[in-house]
Amino acid sequence: MIRQTLMILTATLTFSSFAFASGISDSERAAITDRIQPVGDVYLVGSEPATAEASGPRDGATVYGTFCVACHGTGVSGAPKKGDVGDWGARIAQGEDTLIKHAIEGFNAMPPKGTCMDCSDDEIKAAIEHMIAGL
Ligand code: HEC
Numbered sequence: 001m002i003r004q005t006l007m008i009l010t011a012t013l014t015f016s017s018f019a020f021a022s023g024i025s026d027s028e029r030a031a032i033t034d035r036i037q038p039v040g041d042v043y044l045v046g047s048e049p050a051t052a053e054a055s056g057p058r059d060g061a062t063v064y065g066t067f068c069v070a071c072h073g074t075g076v077s078g079a080p081k082k083g084d085v086g087d088w089g090a091r092i093a094q095g096e097d098t099l100i101k102h103a104i105e106g107f108n109a110m111p112p113k114g115t116c117m118d119c120s121d122d123e124i125k126a127a128i129e130h131m132i133a134g135l
Contacts, residue, residue, distance in 0.1 A: 057126070060123075060127045060133075061130050063116060063119060063127035063130075064131060067115050068114045068127050068131065069082070071110075075087070077109040078109065079110065080131075083131070088135055089135075
């Protein structure tokens with residue numbers, strides 16, 4: 001009887017330590033914890049985490065840095081480069097209204113709103129002004 005109990009005990013210990021040794025890794029544990037997170041978090045009034053979401057219009061530098069720089073930084077597909085007089089001279093000569101219109105509606109390889117679909121016209125205008133500032 002004692003012998004049997006010992007055997008069962010030993011077996012149990014062996015199996016549980018085996019399960020422990022082959023247990024999930026920290027990253028798997030983190031992944032599981034992630035998956036079982038509740039969909040929404042509850043915050044007490046006043047203790048909401050600060051969000052990066054802007055409450056007002058984004059400034060030109062922000063819009064440029066988020067959307068336009070992808071092409072206008074290095075001149076992808078012939079995009080006029082930020083701050084480059086040679087690239088912008090003739091375009092600026094068309095007048096700002098045309099620049100804004102082309103930026104909003106799209107122009108050849110220039111996509112409408114420079115891919116910032118939730119940008120307001122003013123935000124697009126600010127981004128253009130940021131690109132040609134000082135020219
Ligand atoms: C996918 C690449 C791409 C992105 C992103 C992009 N542009 Fe452009 N953009 C171009 C190209 C290419 C041209 C040149 C088109 C031409 O002259 O044929 C251009 C031209 C322009 C022009 C000049 C239009 C004219 O009349 O000469 C303005 C203004 C402009 N882009 C504004 C922006 C703004 C503002 C953003 C960001 C909100 C932006 N672009 C994002 C590719 C891009």
